[in-house]
Amino acid sequence: MTVLRDYATALAQPALAGDGPRGERYDEVVAPDGSLRTPWKGLAELAVGLTGADLDRVDGDISRFLDDDGVTYARPGTGGSGSEAWHLDAVPLIVDAATWAPLEVGLAQRTELLNAVLVDLYGEQKLLAEGIVPAAAVLGHPGFVRIMARASAGDPRPLVFAAADLGRDAAGEWRVLGDRAQAPSGIGYAMENRRVISRVLPELYREAGLHRMEPYFWAMRSALLQSANGDLADPRVVVLSPGTHSETAYDQAFVASTLGFPLVQGSDLVVRDGWVYMRVPGRLERVDVILRRVDAAWSDPLELRGESQLGVPGLAEAVRRGRVRVVNGLGAGVLENPALLPYLPAACERLLGEPLRLESAPTWWCGDRGGLETVLDRVGEVTIRPIDGPADALAELTREQVIERVLAAPHRYVGQERLPLSQVPTWQRRGRRGGEMRPRPITLRTFTLRYGSSYRPLVGGLAAVHEETGVGRSIASKDVWVLKSGPGDADQGLAEVMSLTSVRSVAVTVPRILEDMYWSGRYAERAEDLLRLIIATHTVAEDYKTRPGTTGAVSLGVLMAAIGRLAGHRFDDVDEEFRSLLLDAERSGSVAHALTGLWDALAGVRDQLSSDIWRVFGATDRAAEALRTNPHSHQIAESAGRALTGILSLQGVTASMMRDPGWQMIGAGRSLERALQLCHLLRATITERRGLDVDRTVLTCVLQSSESAVTHRRRYRGYVRPASVFELLILDIDNPRSLAFSLQEVRDRLAAMPSSTGSSRPERLVADLIEEVAAQDIAALVAIGGVGRPNLEAFLDRFVVQLGRLSDAIAEVHFASGPPPRLLGQLVGQLAAQVPLVQEGP
């Protein structure tokens, strides 16, 4: 039996099916008589043929693809560090052309209405004056931004891009649960879902005859370019992000890179004379349109939330003067107020002179006496929520507490009918037994764009899968397929738009981006070097950890101490220590810590990079997962090896990058870190003499972890002596692992920076270091004094300090973006705590 048939059969026997009130819920795939619904009929042969084994495979493929693309979503409340993997279900929501058509008209009208409402609320306010919308419903919402409600700030089309969340009611009609206008997210995830599904279900995707999404992005790009005020030949558009810790950072970067607009943060922009500029080293580049993903309240610390570090001081002024276009307009967030929903039909009649086509889920504003009575009568049946908070904000409260809250400030609450929603078969994993298909309720997020003079919905969307109860946060997403009415239909109904194929994201080199590039190089190298050291040390440990007092055990002690110099000491048990070094991201200096640093740095420049780069983390995550689930010691070397392979694949990605300043900085960071790690390693291992046998074992390990063992063997025929090791690792300008070579790399990369003068401080410092290395005499370096090699020791200590200075100098010259903004009159005399030099981060 195939999965879909099983599903249909189970639906017909509700008593056997187990969970949920499915009798009243509209099924998107199976009609009440047990037959497949129209959009699925055409796919019956392919879809019905899918077996459980197929879907288990597809489900696995999806996870892998999403991992490789580094798709994340931080759930609200988990903060930045709680970046979660994005979940995508294999079974798409499929909508046929006939069902979609009225929805499309409804969405276009609704968005046009919302734009008109926005214009009215920030202008004439006739909706309020005539009592069509109660004033308190609007003015009590924090999304009403008074600094934009001025005669000077008039914007006839403040709403460029809107989203809506829809669900089906008991009759199977789509109803709007809420509108999104502040900074709608999700279209990037929708596109990523499509990419993945088209790869894992290629036959189904090909046969379905669905609307491709790409043309919509072309339209979006064109709409943003046309949003510029005035008649500019080549307007500059940027995507303003709150940063990598934003829960939808992936979506933002995806949209930016797909549209070919730079992804910037508030600190990358500056207002001068009422114009907005991007801080490119050496000059300011004017910005004409900002696609805003920062909430209005955080967009301008001068006039809005003063503590915001995400905004641009003076931005609101620039907007009011018409010198920059912000999309959506500052203040559009007022449309997300659910208290508006009951009044939209009347507003539609008043502003557009038409009846509202796409209705909202029945909603009552508690500031209205009748609304309050209805809601209080039905506490428990309706969802009661604050007008400016999430739908489940009151979920934890008792009935009495909810009533008390509402009565204390009725105008701050609404009640909304809980729609039954519709259900779609969803693949549920069940561990080793393979998955099964279960009906799960879904909501649909739609997107609508102002394109030319009208609003156009995306023919498609993003479906959210919910727990059986239908409330609460979504547990997965689904791709949404809208089928064409015939093969001749243009994708998205957009035959005329220009293709984006010629669009390349312009490499932007604001200081923040250079800094992230530099640190991604440093963290990648740090992770690589430690992995190599762990692998080499683990081999020694395997042989000697149970044989105390032997040469090997003493060598192991030396090597563990070298690791300790880089990452501290946690566990006496060697295996436990290795596991912690590989897995504990909280442990400064660990591999996991370096990988987290690498992820953060890369996430800050996600739009500048090939998505291939995220495969690195797919590989390292899988290696870590294998280590967590396998207690055997050999898994340590195995996982470290696989993680190393992942890290090394970065080289392949950076090799294909444009040789722009960002690339130069990755290389500079990488080489500087390599030099620094080498100095630490040598300092911790061979400045002290411990007897011939121990020294030889240690030196061999040092050569291995410096990837120079083969060269050494070839050149010195296996005699591992300090002099030959130093020659190869410190002086040899042909060995890419040597100090001399790494320093030359840093020099060359710095010289290739556009702001290079040949005599800037970092260039001078690195030239001095190169000279000093060249002047070293091996015999003098290896010279013995007491139990150690004092010359070498002094040399390495000096280099560790000098490399730190070099890094600081690079930061000062290339990453400085000036002091941070502070509120006038609120200066505090506090110095940022200095982090120890050894393993510093940005």
Place this chain on the structure above:
Amino acid sequence: MRYRVSHRTTYAYDEDVTDSYGIAYLRPRELPWQRVDAYELSIDPVPQDRSDDVDYYGNTTTYFQITEAHTELDIESVSDVEVSVPVYDPDALAVPWERARPLLTDVPGAWAVTDLALPSPQVDQVVGAREYAASSLLRGRPIGDAVTDLMHRIHAEFEYDKTATTVTSTVEDILDKRAGVCQDFAHLTLACLRSHGLAARYVSGYLATEPPPGKERIVGADASHAWVAVWLPGPDPTGPDAGQWLAVDPTNDQWAGDRYVTVAWGRDYGDVPPVKGVIFTEAKRSTMTVAVDVAPVG
């Protein structure tokens, strides 16, 4: 009365400020009882960008940006104003206070003042304020009496103490400490009135002070001041701003008369600070000095 008001704010920093953005609310408003004959705002260093605008509440604002490095910022306004005692319609003052609640009244135009009957960022809905105000807002009491009584009580029961509160103090802090400055008393009064559904606004301005008997007036000893105004629904309102606003000063226990120069109003202090700004600097410390002088003229 005619006054020349000068208001000078000076910021000094221990390091260069390389970029300074500011907003000033310093221009006195034109009102039926207040005429502005002259107004000048000087900023030093001279801003490379400066522009005036009128905000949501009809106040004049000045935006400025200084990109010249500086360690001292000087903002001085000089205004010539003529103020008379506002005249209130006795019928409006006699309206039972319950009828002055914009959310519940059927007076046309009430919608336009709804904004000022709702909680605002610095004037939250506080149960304590509601309870405190209840003994003044007795059933059916004329609004003029009720508000005046509340003003008397706040003046009598709260102590003027500059050390009791800070700029970030909340209405609850003020209720706890039973002390504060004019801004705190204004916020407290607003919380009291709004929690009962009345519309009231925060008013920022100046009060001309009398020199002690036999002493010369000391120039610069005055301060900027704050009080509140409560909405009185007019008997026959026509415009959107129907009705009048009874301005009372709980700090000095009096209605705002011809010694009060009105500069700006909004929901609370945050809407109309005399000067606010964002600076870019490595400075660790700054000092601010304010000198206000309200000098009677002619």
